[in-house]
Amino acid sequence: MNINVTLLGGDCPRRFILSGRIGQTLHRLHLAGKKGITPLESPALRLAAHVHSLRKMGFIIETEREPHGGAYPGYHALYTLVSGVSVGAA
Incomplete structure (x- = not known):
């Protein structure tokens, strides 16, 4: 999956062509709002690693801890895209 992404804000927008799982992660963050x-x-997405890569590119993504139950209770992350972006197909 390749997507064109424009990171809005600041003095000048930054443009990226994101591919693979990084593109998929940003697309899913954008759709989830x-x-x-x-x-x-x-669970197979390696989400934390892809969020880390997006943050290194300049995208602002918040992380919130949420509790979960089940056989292995604990916490998991909830990621929310804060940066304004424009997303289109490549």
């Missing part, structure tokens, strides 16, 4: 996404929704 304020609801956010969690690794429980797609």
Whole structure:
């Protein structure tokens, strides 16, 4: 999956062509809006690593800890895209 992304804000917008899982992660964050996404929704995605890569590119992504039950209770991350972006197909 390749997507064109424009990171809005600041003096001049920055443009990226994101591919693979990084592109997929940003696309899912963008679609989720304020609801956010969690690794429980797609455990094979290596979500934390892709969020880290997006942050290094300059995207602002918030992390919130949420509790979960089940056989292995604990916490998981909820990631929400804060940066304004414009997303289109490459």
